[in-house]
Amino acid sequence: MELAISVIAGFMILGAIYAIHARDLLSAVIACGIVGYSLVICFLLLKAPDLAIVQIVVETITLIIMVAVVLDSSREEAYGKFDRRAWITAGTAVAILFALFWFMWMASADLSPLGDDTLRMANAYIDGAVESTGSVNLVTGVVFDFRGYDTLGEATVLVTAVLGVLTILRIRGRKG
Amino acid sequence: MTVIVKKTTQLIAGIIFLYGIYIILHGHLTPGGGFAGGVILAGSFILLILAFGSDFLHLLREERGSTLYENLAILIVLFLALSGLLAGANIFFGNWLPHGTPGELLSAGFLPLYNIFVGIEVAASILTIFLALVIFKEEVMK
Known part of the structure; x- marks a missing residue:
């Protein structure tokens, strides 16, 4: 896998x-x-x-x-010219890439194999979720019960995005 | 669009709508839930709008309705969450309805209600964004 x-x-x-x-x-x-x-x-x-x-x-x-x-x-x-500034940007990107690979290489020795470990928090969720929420689907239990604040925040972000889209598009549409 | 696309859309859109409702109602039993089902519901409407073209006045009326539904649904979610403060153990998002037996359709207390109203909210939000873009294009073209 x-x-x-x-x-x-x-x-x-x-x-x-x-x-x-x-x-x-x-x-x-x-x-x-x-x-x-x-x-x-x-x-x-x-x-x-x-x-x-x-x-x-x-x-x-x-x-x-x-x-x-x-x-x-x-x-x-639209293409821009490849000048000195672009060289500096590309060089920085490559340097960061190599730094990230190096950190990954150092950390990979201590990691357990894929799928063997779960976090302590996740274990607490898995053990008591069905009894305390009554929901067979664990994800729904976590999303709407244990982490209800998170879900409310997501829904609010969506509403705010819609309000922003309506505001911007309506004003420009009326002028044009 | 051509007749083939219109006929296929007529046949498929209702099934997609029903599938979205199934995903929302069974959110506490099978994979899925309010967010996934809501986007599928919005997808069936978007399919219809894409296939049958945009009739401008009709779209404006539809957009007014979807904005209303979106705001009402998020308000109801908020009131359901606040009702946990009034009853039982005084917890925001408290699940004070009886839980029932896990695995049945009517179980898990508030979770199906949250799923339904978040589904309505997500569907209305995505449909509103799509309608706003379509109406903006029509207005600019004029």
């Missing part, structure tokens, strides 16, 4: 790199879709169907909206 996830993660990295460098914005959007749908397969392999359902539906709707936006605006990407 680790091999499969590694291969899928490789695909995701390739898709992300292509999305950055594509000259046609429509193919860049489709390449972003590779990342999202590969993530769905990763969630399914890691036995998280709740997340997989949400991810596949949200990814599809986002892709529809992005394709509509790209088709209505420009399909060409």
Whole structure:
């Protein structure tokens, strides 16, 4: 399973790199879709169907909206010149990449194999969830009972996003 | 869109809507829940709008309705959470309804209610964003 996830993660990295460098914005959007749908397969392999359902539906709707936006605006990407500043940015990015790999290399000796360990918090949830919430689906029990504040925050963020979209689009639509 | 797309959408949209309702109502039993089911509900409406084109006045009315439903649903979630403060052990998000036997449809106290109203809220939110974008495009085109 680790091999499969590694291969899928490789695909995701390739898709992300292509999305950055594509000259046609429509193919860049489709390449972003590779990342999202590969993530769905990763969630399914890691036995998280709740997340997989949400991810596949949200990814599809986002892709529809992005394709509509790209088709209505420009399909060409605006390119800048590759000057000294760009070299400094690229050098910093590569340095950070190597630093992260080095830390990962140092930490990997102490990690336990994939799927062997659960956190102490997660163990407390797993042990008493069905008795204390009455919900057979553990995820719903955690999301709406143990972590109700979190869910309320998410819902509020969604409402705020809708209010922001309505405010911006309505004002500009009235002027135009 | 062509006749084929319209007919297929007519056949499929209702099934997708029912599937979303199933995901929401069984959120405390099977994988899924308010967020996933709500997005599926919004997806069925978006499919209909994409296939049958945008009739402008109709869309404006629909957007007013979805905004209303979104705000009412988040208010009801808030009041349900506050009701835990009034009854029982004085806990915000307290689950004071009887839990029932785990595994049945009517069990887990407040969790199905939270699932239903969060589902309505998510569906209305995503539909509102989509409708706002479509209406904005129509207004700019005019």
